[in-house]
Amino acid sequence: MTEGQPGLLALVLRSGRRNTGGAGDPAVEDAGVPAEPGAPAGARGLAGARAPGAECDLRTGPYQEAAEDHLSLPEDGVQSADDCEAIRQLQVRNELTAADGYAGVETWRIIQFERAAAQPSSLVGCGQETGVVVCVDLTRQVLWVRDGTRVLFGPVPVRSGMPGYATRTGRFAIYQRVEEQWSDLYDGPMPFSQFFSGGQALHGSYREIWEEPGSHGCVNLRYRDAERLWRALRVGDTVRLWGERDG
Template identity: 45%
Template sequence: MSLSLCDEPRRRWPHPPGRVVVLLIALAAVLLPLGVPVPTQAAPKPPTAPWPVPVPDLEQWPPYERNKRPPYCTDQSGPWQKQVERHLKLRTDGRQSPQDCKAIQRFQQYYGIRHAVGYAGRVTWGTAVLLDERAHPNRGRRCPRTGYSLICVDLTRQLMWVQRAGKVTFQARPIRSGAPKYRTRTGWYRIYARARHHRSTLYGNAPMPWAQFFSSGQAFHGHSGSMYAPPGSHGCINMRPADAAALWRKAGQDARVYVFGRKPA
C-alpha cells in the first residue's frame, strides 16, 4: 500500500519578534495612564478530569419494535442480557424482567446511549466492558509485560491500551477490528509508517485519519462510524477519531504492537 506522508508547514511570525515586543510596550504606555486594563496572561487551567466514556452510538432496536419510539421499556431480552445483568449486579438469568429493563434503561440514560429502551444490545454491553476494564485491562495478563511501551490489542473484548512494565499508561479504548472475511492479523508487530491524513488506496479513497500502520496495510486509524457496528473493518483497527489522535500522540514510529484473541461472532 502506498503512503503519502505529509509534512506540516512551519509557522512563521508575521513580524519579527523584536518588533512585536516594542509594539506591546508602546501600547501599554498609552493605555495605562487612561486606566484601561491591559490583558494579562491567563491563569493555568486546572488539571482535566479523568478520561470520560463518550458513547456517540445508537443502541440496536429490539426485534419487532422498530415502529415504537421512546420512552418505553422493552420486555425483550438482548443478546448480552446475562453479561449486562452481571455488570449491573442484577439477578443473572438472561431473561428480561421489568426490574431488569428499568436498571438497564437507567444505565443507558446515564451514559448517553441513545435508543435507551432497556435493551441489552452491543453498545450497552460494550460500554459496560469499557467501564470494567479501562483502568486495568490486563487482569488476565494476556498482553506480555515488557520493559518498553507496548500497544496491546485484545480482539476478544475489542479493546486496546498501552502499557509499560505492566503499568497501563494509556487507558483502554474501544476498537472495531476486521470482519470475518478480513480478519485482523494476530502476533507481534511494529509501527512502520504513519500518515496523519491518509486515504485508502484500496477502498474508494476512504479517509483514514491518524493512520499508524503495523502489518502489511493494516493500521490503527480514526473511524467516524460506530465501534459496535457489525460485521467489522477490512482488517484495520478502527478507533474513534479522538482516540486515534490520542494514540498518535502516545505512540510513534517503531512502537511495538501485540495483537491477540479472536473477535466474537
C-alpha cells in the same frame, strides 16, 4: 486508567511527531464513514439515542444475564422494564446510538470494555515486552498502552476485523504514520493512521465504535482516542494483538 481520568499519558506525549514515517504508501485495508455534513471532524454525539423514559425493547437479549450481573440487577435472565431502563442507561453513557435497552452484542462489548476499565489487573496478555507497547485484546475488543508494567493509556474500546477480514495477530511494529489517510480501496477517511502490518492500521473512525459487524481488518478507535494515541506513539513502537473478535 479509565476514560476521562488524568493519567500518565501526559508523561509520554511526544509532541511534534505529526509527519509520516516509513517508505511508500500502504494498500490500506479499512476506512471510516464521514460525519454528517457540517459536523466537525470527530463529532458523533448521541443524536438519535433514546431519551430517558423512552420506550424500551422488552425482549430478552442473548447477553441478558451478563448485563444483569454487570449492573447488579436481579439475575433471572429475563428482561423486565427495570432491567431495560438500566441497560439503556449503560448504552447511553457509552454513546450507543440505538440505546433501546436490548442486551445484544453491542451491549456485550460495552460490558467487556467497562469491566476492563474497572479492573486494571485484567490488562494482561501483552507478554514480557519492554518499552512502549500497544496491547490489543481482540477477544474483549479493548486496547491499552503500557511501558513496562505501567499503563500509560486506556483501556479504550476498539473495533477489529469482521468475518472474512480478520485483524492479524502477533507482534508487529508501527512502520508508518499518516495523520490524514484516505482509503482508496474503501473510499473513506482513516484519521490518525498508524500502520503495523501491511495495510492494517490503528486509526480513528467517524462511525460509532460499537457498530457491527466490524472493520475491514484495521483496528478502529473512537476519533478522540485515536487522536490521543497518535500523540503517544511513534514509528518503531511495538504492537501486540491476540485473541479473536466474537459475537
